Amino acid sequence: MAGLRARKKARTRRALVEGAMRLFAEKGFEQTTLAEIAASAEVSTRTFFSYFAGKEDIVFFDAGERLDRTLAMVAARRPGESVAQLLLRVVETGATWEDDLARSLGGERFQLVMTVPALQARALHLLFDSQRRTAEALCAAYPDELDPVAAAAAVGAMVGATKLAAVMSLSRGEPYAEAWAAVRAAARIVAGGLDSLGTTRRSA
Incomplete structure (x- = not known):
């Protein structure tokens, strides 16, 4: 079970990074919101903060x-x-x-x-x-x-x-x-x- 949770966290983290970088390219860094990044990975904004403190940390x-x-x-x-x-x-x-x-x-x-x-x-x-x-x-x-x-x-x-x-x-x-x-x-x-x-x- 621990291994499954770790793999799920790794997938979510990767999805957040990939989604954020795609949005940065499409909209610009400043114009992209945390809510949009979270939505790109199909998680809540609250969940986002379990992985990163802010947009800069994703980069x-x-x-x-x-x-x-x-x-x-x-x-x-x-x-x-x-x-x-x-x-x-x-x-x-x-x-x-x-x-x-x-x-x-x-x-x-x-x-x-x-x-x-x-x-x-x-x-x-x-x-x-x-x-x-x-x-x-x-x-x-x-x-x-x-x-x-x-x-x-x-x-x-x-x-x-x-x-x-x-x-x-x-x-x-x-x-x-x-x-x-x-x-x-x-x-x-x-x-x-x-x-x-x-x-x-x-x-x-």
Whole structure:
């Protein structure tokens, strides 16, 4: 029974995301109401709030899970794995975390975020929060090698480079798969520059 309930919740959540994204494309983000999104999935507005806090959360429906997986990978870093190797592995593994829904909505979601100020603000908030938490996790994973500034620099360099690579690729109209290839290429470049990180702590 528990498995059946979980599958039903997953189907409802997916229906809400798909319905919302369709409505955003047809009517615009601001013009779409929560009631309309709920109706598209054949649930009540009250039920909608069991899944999402608002419209912005639908667009970033997988952000929490991706961050949780990143933090878990950092916390369980492999013996002898350098900071650069770990961050590169996180990025390269990230593509495998996306389900078919995230992949199918990749380009559409990008265009939506780029054109809606409220979504740009939410994206920026999520970006800073995820970087801060990842840097904290990195410090904890390398307590004798990294201080907060070094961890922040490593995470900032990796996230900044990969995010910008994705934006430039998608802005050129390249397929979502090519954007991921650009992300991985940028990550490898950054990892090369981070090879010496962790060998010495920042001097006072």
